[in-house]
Amino acid sequence: MTAALPPPLAAGFQHISVDEADHAGDTLDRIVAGDILGVVLRGFYGPAEIATILARLESDPQLPPAIPFAPFKDHPDPPYERGLALVSARAELDRYLADAVRQRAFLRRLFDGLPPLEDRLDRVLQTLGGGRPVSLAPGPTDGTHYTPATLRVLTEGTGIDLHVGLSFLTLPCCRHLCTLIDPQVQCSWFLTLRVAEEGGALVTYGLDWAQARSTHGDDAIVGDGQVVVTGPAAARLRRLPAVAERPAPGDLLVFDGGRWYHEVTATRGGPRWTLGGFLSWSADHRSILRWA
Numbered sequence: 001m002t003a004a005l006p007p008p009l010a011a012g013f014q015h016i017s018v019d020e021a022d023h024a025g026d027t028l029d030r031i032v033a034g035d036i037l038g039v040v041l042r043g044f045y046g047p048a049e050i051a052t053i054l055a056r057l058e059s060d061p062q063l064p065p066a067i068p069f070a071p072f073k074d075h076p077d078p079p080y081e082r083g084l085a086l087v088s089a090r091a092e093l094d095r096y097l098a099d100a101v102r103q104r105a106f107l108r109r110l111f112d113g114l115p116p117l118e119d120r121l122d123r124v125l126q127t128l129g130g131g132r133p134v135s136l137a138p139g140p141t142d143g144t145h146y147t148p149a150t151l152r153v154l155t156e157g158t159g160i161d162l163h164v165g166l167s168f169l170t171l172p173c174c175r176h177l178c179t180l181i182d183p184q185v186q187c188s189w190f191l192t193l194r195v196a197e198e199g200g201a202l203v204t205y206g207l208d209w210a211q212a213r214s215t216h217g218d219d220a221i222v223g224d225g226q227v228v229v230t231g232p233a234a235a236r237l238r239r240l241p242a243v244a245e246r247p248a249p250g251d252l253l254v255f256d257g258g259r260w261y262h263e264v265t266a267t268r269g270g271p272r273w274t275l276g277g278f279l280s281w282s283a284d285h286r287s288i289l290r291w292a
């Protein structure tokens with residue numbers, strides 16, 4: 001393992017305002033090519049829009065059920081998602097697809113009267129993706145679709161364990177998705193709704209999925225189908241050079257979380273809420289597909 005930051009991490013995140021997106025049509029290509037780690041699009045939603053969304057989340061009696069992040073099951077107040085993520089559904093694709101319909105309706109309610117999340121996301125990703133059309137990934141049977149986004153809630157003192165997105169695609173639940181997309185590419189996106197006073201930083205480490213897979217024996221980090229890195233392997237990974245990013249409420253962050261190991265550090269002084277999912281090129285690279 002090298003002590004220097006690999007080039008995409010050394011280049012880090014490009015920060016642009018939403019008005020500058022029109023001049024950044026090569027952004028997704030640059031992220032996938034490894035020229036930059038990612039982009040933070042400031043003001044994707046404005047303060048008044050975020051306040052409306054937060055008020056609805058705090059008062060809606062019909063929120064989707066809270067699904068604890070698996071690694072924190074024994075925590076007294078575990079972090080959780082609202083909406084079933086593909087990676088959490090494991091082999092239960094039918095349950096996931098049924099939940100995706102409810103989740104899409106929930107997100108429409110949440111953004112009622114505001115620019116709808118999926119519309120705004122598709123427009124900006126199309127711009128950042130050089131004009132490629134963007135859509136929600138269709139499911140395996142007629143009329144079904146993947147989940148647009150999940151709400152991630154980090155309760156006080158919790159974060160998201162070390163992981164890397166391309167390992168998700170090795171899970172059996174991703175077989176159909178991998179027929180639609182380029183399975184070598186997975187970017188993460190998330191919209192920050194609320195930040196804690198401290199912590200809750202996205203930290204990306206200088207180790208990529210390909211390098212981790214070629215490292216065996218005592219230095220092995222992760223195997224196929226394993227979703228989070230814990231124990232001594234996590235301690236080794238955390239000694240690598242890293243890049244930290246802490247987007248503000250309203251910012252949209254997109255990065256190559258498929259290739260680079262990353263985690264979200266524990267929050268202090270309140271919770272952290274984000275809405276997020278993933279994207280890839282379609283198999284022919286002519287369009288962009290997203291899911292969560």
Ligand SMILES: O=C(O)CCC(=O)C(=O)O
Binds near residue numbers: 152189263
């Ligand atoms: O902060 C989030 O919502 C998730 C960040 C992350 O770990 C990911 O997108 O893979």
